[in-house]
Amino acid sequence: xxxxxxxxxxxxxxxxxxxxxxxxxxxxxxxxxxxxxxxxxxxxxxxxxxxxxxxxxxxxxxxxxxxxxxxxxxxxxxxxxxxxxxxxxxxxxxxxxxxxxxxxxxxxxxxxxxxxxxxxxxxxxxxxxxxxxxxxxxxxxxxxxxxxxxxxxxxxxxxxxxxxxxxxxxxxxxxxxxxxxxxxxxxxxxxxxxxxxxxxxxxxxxxxxxxxxxxxxxxxxx
Amino acid sequence: xxxxxxxxxxxxxxxxxxxxxxxxxxxxxxxxxxxxxxxxxxxxxxxxxxxxxxxxxxxxxxxxxxxxxxxxxxxxxxxxxxxxxxxxxxxxxxxxxxxxxxxxxxxxxxxxxxxxxxxxxxxxxxxxxxxxxxxxxxxxxxxxxxxxxxxxxxxxxxxxxxxxxxxxxxxxxxxxxxxxxxxxxxxxxxxxxxxxxxxxxxxxxxxxxxxxxxxxxxxxx
Numbered sequence: 001x002x003x004x005x006x007x008x009x010x011x012x013x014x015x016x017x018x019x020x021x022x023x024x025x026x027x028x029x030x031x032x033x034x035x036x037x038x039x040x041x042x043x044x045x046x047x048x049x050x051x052x053x054x055x056x057x058x059x060x061x062x063x064x065x066x067x068x069x070x071x072x073x074x075x076x077x078x079x080x081x082x083x084x085x086x087x088x089x090x091x092x093x094x095x096x097x098x099x100x101x102x103x104x105x106x107x108x109x110x111x112x113x114x115x116x117x118x119x120x121x122x123x124x125x126x127x128x129x130x131x132x133x134x135x136x137x138x139x140x141x142x143x144x145x146x147x148x149x150x151x152x153x154x155x156x157x158x159x160x161x162x163x164x165x166x167x168x169x170x171x172x173x174x175x176x177x178x179x180x181x182x183x184x185x186x187x188x189x190x191x192x193x194x195x196x197x198x199x200x201x202x203x204x205x206x207x208x209x210x211x212x213x214x215x216x217x218x219x220x221x222x
Numbered sequence: 223x224x225x226x227x228x229x230x231x232x233x234x235x236x237x238x239x240x241x242x243x244x245x246x247x248x249x250x251x252x253x254x255x256x257x258x259x260x261x262x263x264x265x266x267x268x269x270x271x272x273x274x275x276x277x278x279x280x281x282x283x284x285x286x287x288x289x290x291x292x293x294x295x296x297x298x299x300x301x302x303x304x305x306x307x308x309x310x311x312x313x314x315x316x317x318x319x320x321x322x323x324x325x326x327x328x329x330x331x332x333x334x335x336x337x338x339x340x341x342x343x344x345x346x347x348x349x350x351x352x353x354x355x356x357x358x359x360x361x362x363x364x365x366x367x368x369x370x371x372x373x374x375x376x377x378x379x380x381x382x383x384x385x386x387x388x389x390x391x392x393x394x395x396x397x398x399x400x401x402x403x404x405x406x407x408x409x410x411x412x413x414x415x416x417x418x419x420x421x422x423x424x425x426x427x428x429x430x431x432x433x434x435x436x437x438x439x440x441x442x443x
Contacts, residue, residue: 065423066420195288203283
């Protein structure tokens with residue numbers, strides 16, 4: 001049995017795939033920004049909040065880190081409407097990605113926050129800075145620097161994991177590939193091209209993070 | 223319409239077996255592959271190192287779902303008709319091999335250079351150095367991150383439900399379709415994953431903490 005590859009048919013629809021890839025990038029980038037906000041707030045409350053709040057954050061982190069993203073997505077998209085909270089597919093995908101990435105990033109940022117020497121915080125207190133100022137100026141910056149590589153690889157996992165949101169038909173790269181596959185019957189060609197696009201996006205983001213790290217943390221701060 | 227009762231719960235629980243079985247098989251087959259990848263990654267031959275690192279890059283740089291699709295649909299084209307089970311096992315083993323390979327490479331390279339030098343001075347061959355000196359020490363530091371990866375693997379098996387493999391998540395979907403109670407079914411599914419994963423997470427944390435203490439004591443001595 002011989003199989004003749006026909007990539008031409010895939011390239012006829014390449015614009016749709018690129019559009020899907022663009023949504024993948026947008027979803028991941030938005031989830032990164034929103035998830036980081038969640039993480040910074042939660043990491044602060046996890047270390048400095050009142051005890052019940054600390055427990056609540058710990059429960060959030062453990063629950064989301066020990067259940068599959070796909071199940072979290074199904075809960076957001078299929079279960080929450082039963083409670084009267086409705087999202088369309090793309091919103092549900094983003095919401096699930098934010099809470100999922102937020103949980104991992106909270107734990108990562110917390111590790112960074114705890115790596116900041118207590119002496120630096122005491123110095124801030126001695127200089128009469130307010131708690132929030134100390135957190136923002138003295139704790140957060142070196143904390144993020146310390147955990148930057150961990151955050152970057154967690155983001156890559158988020159980006160690649162986002163292909164799972166095709167299961168609720170958010171129309172990102174994987175979902176578009178599925179549609180193309182079922183109309184052209186060229187499954188292998190479609191998925192190879194999509195896989196290479198993901199690889200390209202992942203490699204590009206790794207490079208972007210390396211550059212960002214250098215600009216924010218290295219340049220002029222020796 | 224069916225009510226969600228003990229029977230439905232037992233159906234989901236029974237499907238949970240397949241989550242466990244798939245995780246265990248992927249872990250053992252992927253573990254064997256991962257060991258090979260890790261060894262190739264620290265090989266003295268540059269092309270071999272490059273090939274192993276390419277393998278890791280590809281599997282860590284592309285979505286697991288795409289790997290599943292490619293193996294499921296792709297290999298069929300070359301005359302290999304795969305049933306879902308075989309395709310899923312191959313895909314998860316390959317995926318696990320890449321991640322464990324990368325983790326274990328780090329552990330092998332964390333063993334100080336002097337250990338290699340000392341073993342060479344004792345006239346051990348390359349394989350003897352590797353298997354008698356380096357790996358026994360690397361195994362100790364490899365255990366906590368390996369347990370940590372097992373958590374990720376158990377969660378990753380949920381993705382197999384998308385190509386129709388019936389495990390916890392797929393069983394949850396089937397029961398949701400039958401009972402129309404996603405608000406009840408999916409949290410139960412999530413809790414079952416949690417009972418599988420949380421003990422492993424705690425074990426990984428415990429092992430990591432214990433190793434840090436060991437190291438601190440070792441340094442003082």
